[in-house]
Amino acid sequence: MGEDGILRVTVTGTVSQSDIEQFAEQFEKAASDQEKVRMLIELKDFEGWDFKGLWADLRFDVSHQDQMERIAILGDKRWEDWGTALSDPFFKAELKFFETDERAAAEAWLQA
Template sequence: MIQILDSEKEQVISVKIEGNITKKDIQKIHPLIHNIRNNGMKVRWYFELEDFTGYDLKGLWQDLKVDAAHFDDYGKMAMVGDKKWQELAAEATDFFTGSEVRFFEPHQKDQAKQWINN
């Protein structure tokens, strides 16, 4: 499930992710991407991963389609989590995309928010 959080900056999409991501979750995020791009800005992401277990099949497919369509529209990404695999995923995302991606532990949440908003 994706819960949309308040953001300080209009180009930042802040979300809390718990459990599984579904197609419906991705569909509620997609218009936010378009709103930011329509204002001529790159999309910045702030993710709080809490008990994130992955995707259902339709959610994964929908996310891959959205990311492929908006690959060049993404800027900085801050990932807050407490699992080693989440840190590795952040490193892989940083390596394979043009985005600057940083991983933060839960006690560094304020630092992550400050970084993504600057």
């Protein structure tokens, strides 16, 4: 967790169930420090999820949606429609996608 209260996560390769479990530990710590969590998720060479990883991610999203306030996703445009469409039914948090070179805009939006 940064000093600005933003949880930053970098996602690479294929996300597995163990990746989600490790992230859940980070998130739980952040959620214990503040009521609502703002996150910057950076996708680098992201290839998607394996089946167990996708299932674990969806379960996590549903069970923690009340603790999420804003989520900025920074990455390749090809994941925008797929990722936001998949998560929309499960998220109460504001979710916004930013191109890889829009880090400053993503940070500003999270802090607004």
